[in-house]
Amino acid sequence: MATIEVERQILPILGSPNQGARFYNPELPSSEPFVPGHRTCAGCGPSIQYRMTSKASGDNTILVGPTGCMYVANSSYLCTPYNVPWAHTQIGSAGSFTAGVAAAYEAMIRKGKWKGKFPNIICEAGDGSASDIGLASISGALYRNHDCLIICYDNEQYANTGIQASSRTPYGGMTTFSPPGPLVPEGKKLFPKDLARMMAAGHPHCYVATASVGYPIDLMNKVRKGLNHKGAAYLMVYTPCQKGFVYETPRSIDLGRLVVECGLYPIWEWNPEKRAFDYSFRPQNMRPVSEYLKLQGRFGHLHAEHIATLQKFANEQWRMMGVQLPEALIHAADAKNLTNMAAAAEAEAVAQTL
């Protein structure tokens, strides 16, 4: 059988990846595959991520949207924010539908039924899809190594359905499925599933990375590295949700930096060639978790012991990244040294510091 060789795209990597959101990079492409006209909330982290991701990917791109905010709030019939082909799929079909698109293009190009460079195929799955109901389908796509990029836009909850706990919701996070009460003062009792690490450990031939909307150039470069990697790639991106996290809408990017600076969202890459994690990313500052928590209403009920528990969790993440812990953070992991956010008087004291 005569077959045509599949030609793939290689996208350039941008300079200065560790700069903040307000840094202007003249190398940024002017293309906007994701345009205004969607119905997401003001300050929506996932849609900020969506714009950066699709900008990095360019026009020869196909987007797949499993059910979630980025389906329901973005696509409204007879009005679409997508300048590139986009298809909805079921919430549990993130990896499988995307695999179908990738397989179709492999076959169609090889058999001469479609002419052109292999498109960038990106799936934008929420953390509910990626960590719960669509986990097997994504694992299947990564395992089979289809040439595609699967992004988990991680807003740490099922937001579109009205803020319910997912297996990415952090310990202590209040959602409508994990409300605090006298018997459960911390709200969410479980720690989040270490999803990106699962993907790296289970599919070591894939490019896997974590990123945050607080570091746009780093995020866009990881999108491009994932797309340039021949085979499957997985990217988990911190994307705050003002509706569920309950914060002031202009602070989405600030949260995107604070969550990294306080050690709750380590930024790393899995290098499939070296079969090794790259923990070299360092935020410019290190902070106690309370600085991140106090900006968000979802943590407003926490007692000192819960904050200390989260600080211990963050400290473990820092150690995992190979960071020498400053004395202040070890100190902050002891509840005696912390303030209850739940008590009105203490909340007032916290508010004074803002």
Next chain:
Amino acid sequence: MATMTERKKKTVRINGCVASAQAAKYADVDVIAAYPIRPYTATMMALAQMVANGELDAEYIVADSEHSQLSIAHGAASSGARVFTGSSGVGVQFAYELYSPISGSRMPVQMMIADRTLDPPGDFGSEHTDALSTRDMGWLMGWSCDAQEAFDNHLIAYRIGEDPRVLLPQMVCQDGFFVSHITGDVDLPDPSQVKEFLPPYKHPYPLDPRHPVSHGPQIMPEQGPPLQLERARAMEDSMAVIEQAHEEFAQIFGRRYDPWVEEFMTDDADVVFFMQGAHAVTARFAIQHMREKGLKVGLVRLRTIRPYPTDRVKEVLSKFKVVGVIETNMALGSVSSGGVLYGEVAAALYESQKRPLVISFMAGMGGEAIVLKEFYWMTQKMMDAQKRGKIEKRTHWVGFEE
């Protein structure tokens, strides 16, 4: 058009599963989504070997579940590829979520089904409940009764489903084991015949970066009904395309099927069986034996259940005194407290001026063969009803009564 003699036909002895795989090969499918479950698996085994041998150039994907199989098929068809997938029994139901989205986005995915009982009993036998439980999801659906018909139905279904006037997915069903694992002579056509009959798949709005489109956006409640009406109309309008496709199939391949029903020895029949699938082969033998004894019994075999040929069923069945519906499926607590087909038959006959009596027979359940003796027993029940002018009861469980 080349004449039949110029073409290189060959006759092979294969089972229904392999016939389905051969049809997918002749249709030059681009993407195959597989997941193992008996008995349909043999189709995917055959296709895997064809791809490994280089006989078929297709992406062969071993999915992680039936839900993923159908999602892969949905994604691939949405991108412009011709897709083949399949399942059996509980596998058909594991994928249930995808049936409406696929027909709703008007993607002509093709799915081969070799029936298997659901759990319980979960045995390997054929019961049509698996596929029939999805019958109202907007898929074209029909049963073959032997390997040759299975092969032909796959090609005909692609032709109908991919027609721009239709654009609907298709379930091409065959009984597990009675068709899927019993070998028969199958005429494989010359590839040029298939080329003539089945044009390349070309969806009008694929996911193509050069012509961006959005598939399946969120809609407001008032935007729903027009889309549902369009899908309902596509199903209705497919009837003319189905007839045209069968006619052209007969001209190109030399095998003629009535698209809706096969009538066997019905000319002067008083009582007839109404059924789908493989047991019709045994029914033909039983009817021949009974005819030799002078009993006026015949067979009406439904070939396409979706779209349901209501008028045709009404017209055909109104000629008889008694209709015995052989279900081979379960519809617990349904109108007849038996199977699905009774309701379909009774509803079609409601508008008839001359309604026959209708009896439902629960036979072939759990994948048991329906033996000649049972056909004689059912015929006796129908003749008793004819004599009395009324039925004894709506549903008989065959083998559980005197």
